[in-house]
Amino acid sequence: MDVRKLAHDVQDFVVAFRRDLHMHPEPSMEEFRTTDQICKALDEMGVSYRRIDPTGVIAEVQGSAPGKVVALRGDIDALSIQEKTDLPFMSKNDGFMHACGHDTHAAMLIGAVKVLNGIKDKFSGTVRFIFQPAEEIGKGAVLAVEQGAMKDVSRIFGIHITTMAPVGQISYVYGPSHAAAARYAIKVKGEACHGAAPHAGMDATVAAAALVMNLQTIVSRETPPDEALVVTVGTLNSGSRWNIVSGEAELTGTIRTYSREMHEKMPGILTRMIDNTCGAFRCTGELEYETMTRVSINDEECTRQGAESAKKIQDPELVVLGKPTMGGEDFAEYTFEAPATFFSLGAGGEYPLHSDHMVLDESAFEVGVALYVQCALDALEA
Secondary structure, three states, X not given: OOHHHHHHHOHHHHHHHHHHHHHOOOOOOOOHHHHHHHHHHHHHHOOEEEEOOOOOEEEEEEOOOOOOEEEEEEEXXXXXXXXOOOOOOOOOOOOOEOOOOHHHHHHHHHHHHHHHHHOHHHOOOEEEEEEEOOOOOOOHHHXXXXXXXXXXXEEEEEEEEEOOOOOOOEEEOOEEEEOEEEEEEEEEEOEOEEOOOHHHOEOHHHHHXXXXXXXXXXXXXXXXXOOOEEEEEEXXXXXXXXXXXXXXXXXXXXXXXOOHHHHHHHHHHHHHHHHHHHHHOOOEEEEEEEXXXXXXXXXXXXXXXXXXXXXXXXXXXXXXXXXXXXXXXXXXXHHOOOOEEEEEEEXXXXXXXXXXXXXXXXXXXXXHHHHHHHHHHHHHHO
């Protein structure tokens, strides 16, 4: 079976579908039109599906006989960015843009549905398609799992398109592919006083400044040198006037790690650091901690199979071992449910993802569709 040719045959359909979604980007948890368009296409193919509440779709194509269940995932939400390209199909929704390429993920996945539905008499088992909402806010995968997306799934595959990489290049990694991502806010409370008599108060600015420095020792003194960890302070706000010692300060930032153990321990480590540092300056501190995504780990055997599948539909020289990223990806939730692999697909372009000028080469879609299909077929036979 020439999967690459099958993907080529649906390329025009995929491009048209993607351009429609690109013109009508919708924010996380509000992808109502996008969901309707996916359902409309599935209806036209005669493919069974059910909606995720409130947005998103889970569809299935049944093969000629019972067998394994393999899942394919594509996310569908857009970003709150004003598009500044000159594309003829640029966003019509003011303030929103598919700058992360989720329109392409949805389009490639619907293309894979079309291909697999056309050859369902040639394989056994079930392919499940997860059109997932709200990846950008890290809530969609949890929602999909809670509503049965991963029931009985033996393997799952995902693709993220990327710009500024060779068109059609497929990269993969073994083990952690995306870091756990969390955001934190620390409120430091002291006691304001006149700047000419600092001894009369408790300086929240000094305590906050000490926290900025001390937090970095979590990386340098509490983490093994061969384990990657990022502790970033993004903002520090303190004070109301030039001649007043501040009574309140706030820091916000992000934590990134590939270690599931460190991810679980981090709130406790931060609390200890806050209590001891603030206490040294007679201040107090309160922590607000929110997990955005967990660590996404590619299963070794699933990834080995995925890499071999990729080489069947693409020049092996364009199938490469990549590097993990500290970026978060809520595909991580699926990796806790079944063996999983997440690929990166190059699509050229001069600007990075999340840029208001992001433009990519649509010829990459054929590779993405073929990769989805080949991975599913091989996983059903594994």
